[in-house]
Amino acid sequence: MTIMAPDRDPLITGIGLISCLGEGENAHLAALDAFVPVIDETSFAPYLVHPMTNLALDTQIPKRGDQRQMEPWQRFGVYAAGLALDSAKAKGDPALLERMDMIVAAGGGERDYAVDAAILAAMPKADDPDAYLNEHLLSDLRPTLFLAQLSNLLAGNISIVHGVIGSSRTFMGEEASGADALYIACARIEAGQSEICLVGGSFNAQRPDAFLHDAMGHALWRGPFVPVWSREAQGGGTILGSVGCFLVIESRAHARARGVTPKARIAGVMTDRCRRAPGQAAANAARQIAALGGTAAASAVISAASGGAGATAEERSFLDGLGLPVRAASTALGNSVEPSFPAAIALAAMSIGRGKLFPPLEPAETPLEGAPAGLFVTSWGFWRGEATALVVPAQESGRG
Amino acid sequence: MADTDHLGRTIVVVTGTGIITSLGQGQRENWHALTNGVSGIHRITRFPIGGLRTTIAGTVDFIPVAEPSAPAYAQRLAELVVEEALAESAIGRPGDFPGPLFMALPPVELEWPQRRALAAAAAVNDGLSYTDLIRAADRGHFEPWFERFLFGSVGEGLxxxxxxxxxxxxxxxxxxxxxxxxxxxVEAIRRGECDAALVVGTDASINPESLIRFSLLSALSTRNDPPSSAARPFSKDRDGFVMAEGAGALVLESLAHARARGAVVLGVVEGCGEAADGFHRTRSSPDGKPIIACMKRALADAGLAPDAIGYVNAHGTGTPENDRMEWVGIAAVFGERSGSLPISSNKSMIGHTLTAAGTIEAIFTLYTMRYGLLPPTINYDIPDPALPLDCVPNTARPAKVAHAISNSFGFGGQNVCVVLGFEPR
Structure with a gap:
């Protein structure tokens, strides 16, 4: 690993996290310290979902007009971005926000389920099904729905609501997009191409089209709640969870000049892909861990494993080989796809910040005594993409 | 000749390009049509157009795809332009490009043919709901669609x-x-992470719903007859953009790396600038601040004064709003030169290739400098007195250009400008 100037260290100075466990750092740590799964078993039965906590939207999205222009995934993201800016003491500082960069990991937006269903029901009976489709899309789709669907409009709404306008990039590609976003943000800061960046994403799991897509891949867990690693023995499967997560990442020099207290340092982010032939993902992960200083660099691992059959089985066997305590973030938050890696990083930064990892979430996980020296965060996408980050304490003398 | 720029950074050059638009496949066909004022816009035949307000587009209909869908088309177009770019650059070995891949891709979602198939599989007579579709998906064999409609699938394939x-x-x-x-x-090469990077923009997502979505935002031209006359950037009677498809690929390389392997340098990416707009979801700040900041940042990144720029490849969509705001930005950045600086819009001929536009138009900007010929803005029949610019009306014009800027402004307030140079300084 190259030694970089400490001034260019990427530090986490703001965390905005919302999920089924609640809102903000304290709520998440408290919920993880006394873990009880938060599950909605009925809305999408036989599947489960981790529902978003109740949000007082007005606190982060004051204009009702703005709220109306968004679908839930965008509201979650804009809300979490607002929390992150608050946490970084950057909210409402136009001079700072107008040069703040932004990278959002996004999927797609929601659909009008009633319109879809009505058209699908009537099309086969129509004289000219194609003309029927044209006619009804034209007359039944809400014109502004498009803006609530477009992947880049989460970023657009953050610019509008919070005024983050230095730059705006949206990355796509399921779990890997969250890791790509973190990687590019940190690499740009280390290289002096950026000073401060808002990074993250959001996912609304409580939507039929998300279930429809994953049902085509037979990816979903059905039946009573079982934690991620224990699920594996019963065939695996993913439980989706609604999450919004944004981080403010800035150079040490910039954070120092602003007088903000960093929460943690990102010592490295590595991303890669493979075709997932047996052993390939583990080989990627092994290279990443080695490049980040080997197992000695961290006290434990927070994994963003989805629970999906193949990948999570291989990840578990790889992590067992490291001999470090492991936590599966998705056991508590659910699988949130794009923001799953940023959210796991957020949990790592919170744990590092308070000097204590949260307790095991299931019997397969072992306790960690004492303050973690560093935490690896892993993301093996359900289908593609392997990423590892190392999160360590932020103090200036604490270089690992 | 130094290998580093005005800030001591690695100079990034282009050593290969590939292009497909509705004008055709490949550099030669595209450049010939573009500089002869040919329009690629035509009546849509891919799907029935009954009941639509806009019935024209720049679809790419000459590339066969086995199981058509937006991501399938996007991937196939990308494969072809990357092959062309790699052949020109002669970098790496087949199946072994020595650097990362950066893509501009449209969002992906299940489309109506798939939804219809799922609905048929659900076999519900009355009151069909998403619950029925989900059950059909779970029971059936739709695994290929699961992968095809993941956002990561095109990138994985490439x-x-x-x-x-x-x-x-x-x-x-x-x-x-x-x-x-x-x-x-550019940033990855400047960071020293790699000597080369493959960049591809691809978009082939014209289907009934995507067309109707833009139509409902009143963004599209409804001048359906003749189709070739619809895209009329900067004209007083412009009434919207024309959706189109296409792909462009560039092999980016550090100058040192290109020189060491004896590659032909086709042009230089001298600087990039970006700025977001927090004003509105579909409209630009009325003061043009983000557009101005974006162009100024790109020039500063390139280490060039506005006077050095000899040509602007405009975003030039042909919507009343875009062209007016782009002119506000250009007038502020280039001052009294604005009226005499050639500014043309490729979109008058190829339409708006959406996600791919930034790469396709950067490639055309490189050709503009390389071949010393400014592509025209066609359909410029009625000048807009509010936009007193030289849009290279209707006929291509020879010109020597050393530095040019390519503008891209997006819905949602995302703006990027790229400064391109004829040769390393």
Whole structure:
């Protein structure tokens, strides 16, 4: 690993996290310290979902007009971005926000389920099904729905609501997009191409089209709640969870000049892909861990494993080989796809910040005594993409 | 000749390009049509157009795809332009590109043919709901669609085929995506992470719903007859953009690396600038501040004064709003030169290739400098007195250009400008 100037260290100075466990750092740590799964078993039965906590939207999205222009995934993201800016003491500082960069990991937006269903029901009976489709899309789709669907409009709404306008990039590609976003943000800061960046994403799991897509891949867990690693023995499967997560990442020099207290340092982010032939993902992960200083660099691992059959089985066997305590973030938050890696990083930064990892979430996980020296965060996408980050304490003398 | 720029950074050059638009496949066909004022816009035949307000587009209909869908078309177009770019650059070995992949891709979702098939499989007579579709999906064999309609699927296919290194990064900054992808490649080479990067922008997502969505925002031209007359950037009677498809690929490389292997340098990516707009979801700040900041940042990144720029490849969509705001920005940045600086819009001929526009138009900007010929803005029949610019009306014009700027401004307020140079300084 190259030694970089400490001034260019990427530090986490703001965390905005919302999920089924609640809102903000304290709520998440408290919920993880006394873990009880938060599950909605009925809305999408036989599947489960981790529902978003109740949000007082007005606190982060004051204009009702703005709220109306968004679908839930965008509201979650804009809300979490607002929390992150608050946490970084950057909210409402136009001079700072107008040069703040932004990278959002996004999927797609929601659909009008009633319109879809009505058209699908009537099309086969129509004289000219194609003309029927044209006619009804034209007359039944809400014109502004498009803006609530477009992947880049989460970023657009953050610019509008919070005024983050230095730059705006949206990355796509399921779990890997969250890791790509973190990687590019940190690499740009280390290289002096950026000073401060808002990074993250959001996912609304409580939507039929998300279930429809994953049902085509037979990816979903059905039946009573079982934690991620224990699920594996019963065939695996993913439980989706609604999450919004944004981080403010800035150079040490910039954070120092602003007088903000960093929460943690990102010592490295590595991303890669493979075709997932047996052993390939583990080989990627092994290279990443080695490049980040080997197992000695961290006290434990927070994994963003989805629970999906193949990948999570291989990840578990790889992590067992490291001999470090492991936590599966998705056991508590659910699988949130794009923001799953940023959210796991957020949990790592919170744990590092308070000097204590949260307790095991299931019997397969072992306790960690004492303050973690560093935490690896892993993301093996359900289908593609392997990423590892190392999160360590932020103090200036604490270089690992 | 130094290998580093005015800030001591690695100079990034282009050593290969590939292009497909509705004008045709490949550099030669495209450049010939573009500089002869040919329009690629035509009546839509891909799907029935009954009941639509806009019945024209720049679809790419000459590339066969086995199981058509937006991601399938996007991937196939990307494969072809990457092959052309790699052949020109002669970099790496087949299936082993020595650097990362940065893509501009449209968002992906299940489409109506798939939804209809799922509905048929659900076999519900009355009151069909998403619950029925989900049950049908779970019971049936739709696994190929699961992969095809993942956002990561096009990138995975390209990375796998061309052997690019690392995680393929797919950007979506609406109509600025192509510019963002180029900027990501430039930044990676400047950071010293790689000697070369593959950049591809591809968009082939014209289907009934995508067309209707833009139609409902009143963004599209409804001048359906004749189709070739619809895209009329900067004309007083412009009434919207024309959706189109296409793909562009660039091999970016450090100058030192290109020189060491004896590659032909086709042009230089001298600087990139970006700025977001917090004003409105579909409209630009009325003061043009983000557009102005974007162009100024690109010039500063390139280390050039506005006077050095000899040509602007405009975003020039042909919507009343875009062209007016782009002119406000250009007038502020270029001052009294604005009226005499050639500013043309490729979109008058190829339409708006959306996600791919930034890469396609950067490539055309490189050809403009390389061949010393400014592509025209066609359909410029009625000048707009509010936009007193030289849009190279209707006929191509020879000109020597050393530095040019390519503008991309997106819905959602994402703006990227790229400054391109004829040769290393």
């Amino acid at each position: 990375a796998s085929r061309f052997g690019t290194k690392g995680s393929p990064i797919a950007t979506s900054t609406a109509c600025a995506s192509g510019g963002t992808a180029i900027q990501l490649g």
